[in-house]
Amino acid sequence: MADRIVISGMGIVSSLGYELDSFWKNLADGKSGVKKISLFDASSLATRIAAEVPRDFEEYSRTYVKKRAAGQMTRVTRMCMVAAKQAVADSGLDFGKEDKTRCAVVMGVVNTGNSSIEQDTSPQNTVFKSMTNSMPAWVSLEYQLLGPSMAINTACASSAYAIATGMQMIQNGMADIVIAGGADSIINPEEISGFNALYALSVANEPPEAACRPFTASRDGFVIGEGAGVVILESEKHALDRNAALYCELAGYGLTSEGYNIMAPMKDGEGMAATMVKALQNAGVGTHEVDYINAHGTSTELNDRYETMAIKKVFGERAYDIPVTSSKSMIGHTIGAAGAIEAIITILSIKNKTLTPTINYTDPDPDLDLDYVPNKSRPMDIHIALSNSFGFGGHNATLVFRKYPEI
Amino acid sequence: MAKITENTRNEVREAVIAFFAEECETDTSQIHDHTNIIRDLDGDSLMFLELIEIFKKKYNLDIELKTIGKYAVKHPVQTIGQLIEMQLLVIEHENRLLELDK
Numbered sequence: 001m002a003d004r005i006v007i008s009g010m011g012i013v014s015s016l017g018y019e020l021d022s023f024w025k026n027l028a029d030g031k032s033g034v035k036k037i038s039l040f041d042a043s044s045l046a047t048r049i050a051a052e053v054p055r056d057f058e059e060y061s062r063t064y065v066k067k068r069a070a071g072q073m074t075r076v077t078r079m080c081m082v083a084a085k086q087a088v089a090d091s092g093l094d095f096g097k098e099d100k101t102r103c104a105v106v107m108g109v110v111n112t113g114n115s116s117i118e119q120d121t122s123p124q125n126t127v128f129k130s131m132t133n134s135m136p137a138w139v140s141l142e143y144q145l146l147g148p149s150m151a152i153n154t155a156c157a158s159s160a161y162a163i164a165t166g167m168q169m170i171q172n173g174m175a176d177i178v179i180a181g182g183a184d185s186i187i188n189p190e191e192i193s194g195f196n197a198l199y200a201l202s203v204a205n206e207p208p209e210a211a212c213r214p215f216t217a218s219r220d221g222f223v224i225g226e227g228a229g230v231v232i233l234e235s236e237k238h239a240l241d242r243n244a245a246l247y248c249e250l251a252g253y254g255l256t257s258e259g260y261n262i263m264a265p266m267k268d269g270e271g272m273a274a275t276m277v278k279a280l281q282n283a284g285v286g287t288h289e290v291d292y293i294n295a296h297g298t299s300t301e302l303n304d305r306y307e308t309m310a311i312k313k314v315f316g317e318r319a320y321d322i323p324v325t326s327s328k329s330m331i332g333h334t335i336g337a338a339g340a341i342e343a344i345i346t347i348l349s350i351k352n353k354t355l356t357p358t359i360n361y362t363d364p365d366p367d368l369d370l371d372y373v374p375n376k377s378r379p380m381d382i383h384i385a386l387s388n389s390f391g392f393g394g395h396n397a398t399l400v401f402r403k404y405p406e407i
Numbered sequence: 408m409a410k411i412t413e414n415t416r417n418e419v420r421e422a423v424i425a426f427f428a429e430e431c432e433t434d435t436s437q438i439h440d441h442t443n444i445i446r447d448l449d450g451d452s453l454m455f456l457e458l459i460e461i462f463k464k465k466y467n468l469d470i471e472l473k474t475i476g477k478y479a480v481k482h483p484v485q486t487i488g489q490l491i492e493m494q495l496l497v498i499e500h501e502n503r504l505l506e507l508d509k
Contacts, residue, residue, distance in 0.1 A: 066432060068431060
């Protein structure tokens with residue numbers, strides 16, 4: 001029997017905190033990280049809100065990233081570094097005791113955030129800040145790791161793909177340890193104008209915290225978030241040999257491409273359903289075993305409708321008994337980081353035996369009739385959970401997590 | 408060809424040490440001639456290029472980067488002391504730097 005893959009460490013940078021404990025408390029309390037944009041003057045834009053990482057992050061990051069290296073990174077890459085170093089510390093790993101040729105890094109990177117709002121870029125640092133491989137490169141450099149190191153771009157599914165790829169690497173015998181995750185921010189005038197032109201973003205600017213309304217009748221688009229999420233993947237044997245404390249098992253994944261449209265999801269959620277089915281098959285999990293789904297839940301008309309239809313296709317009547325939450329209602333859509341950040345929320349939900357809420361659920365869409373855990377967190381002993389990520393271009397990923405140990 | 412005075416030598420030394428202290432977040436008292444740039448200061452090769460630019464402006468030097476690159480291949484720099492000596496040679500010989508190897 002193949003060795004299991006376990007999660008032994010996690011790190012987070014988000015609009016609701018830079019540390020796992022405070023991040024979790026804010027989520028469980030149903031707080032929103034969405035505010036008026038402060039990173040630049042957004043007054044001329046249709047969308048003027050986002051879930052920004054607080055401004056004191058720069059000061060916080062100095063304890064993790066040296067000044068010289070920080071100048072060669074974008075703010076987003078610094079978020080990645082902070083989350084990665086937190087995850088490594090959380091795992092208790094000492095790379096001095098590891099075979100570094102068997103330590104890999106996989107990061108989901110849509111872009112590095114080297115936009116017009118990035119500051120203090122010298123001519124020499126322009127290239128470093130733009131390199132889409134910079135995040136995995138810096139993480140490998142930090143610990144002088146010698147295994148595979150790469151970036152994966154599958155839009156909003158990027159960091160879920162990164163975690164799935166990390167799992168493959170361990171299963172294929174390429175690595176014992178994989179640092180996997182992603183970081184992203186598209187809070188800049190160019191991206192917001194572009195997404196506004198596609199009618200993808202919410203323009204419900206007042207009050208900001210009520211803008212992201214997944215699965216409601218009044219939802220009007222996604223709200224941009226930013227941040228980073230990183231997990232440490234290990235083979236169970238490797239983790240147990242070093243007496244690591246474990247969060248849960250990564251039981252499997254499903255990766256698909258819809259081959260349908262550069263923006264819209266496949267009609268009636270067919271592609272989303274196929275992804276969840278593949279993930280369950282890969283994990284060897286039956287539909288009757290799934291306790292919870294952390295939805296992609298963007299608060300757009302099509303995603304929420306089709307994701308609900310997809311869950312019903314896969315789970316039949318059982319769909320009504322499975323709680324489905326949208327973390328994006330609180331932290332916005334963190335794009336390339338979303339898969340990893342929402343995987344971390346799913347893992348913390350298993351660990352803390354609590355479902356975080358879908359906030360702003362005040363006016364249910366009559367067509368969307370699942371249990372979306374409205375507005376308040378709820379205790380639940382979760383054994384199997386799914387985390388969905390669906391990206392522009394039809395890149396889909398579902399991760400399956402299992403409680404560890406299974407008791 | 409510029410003449411290297413004691414004053415120039417001191418200026419270059421102070422500038423190099425101050426640059427590394429600032430960039431590597433280290434006290435100037437911790438930087439000596441034998442300090443290894445990569446191993447001891449966690450520095451990088453780009454710092455050498457940045458220093459060249461600083462000295463090009465300060466001393467109005469006529470020197471091409473490729474000239475320095477060719478010279479550095481034969482005379483690798485690892486320590487602060489070696490770097491200071493290289494910068495002094497650049498200031499003194501500018502684009503005729505490679506003639507030193509003939």
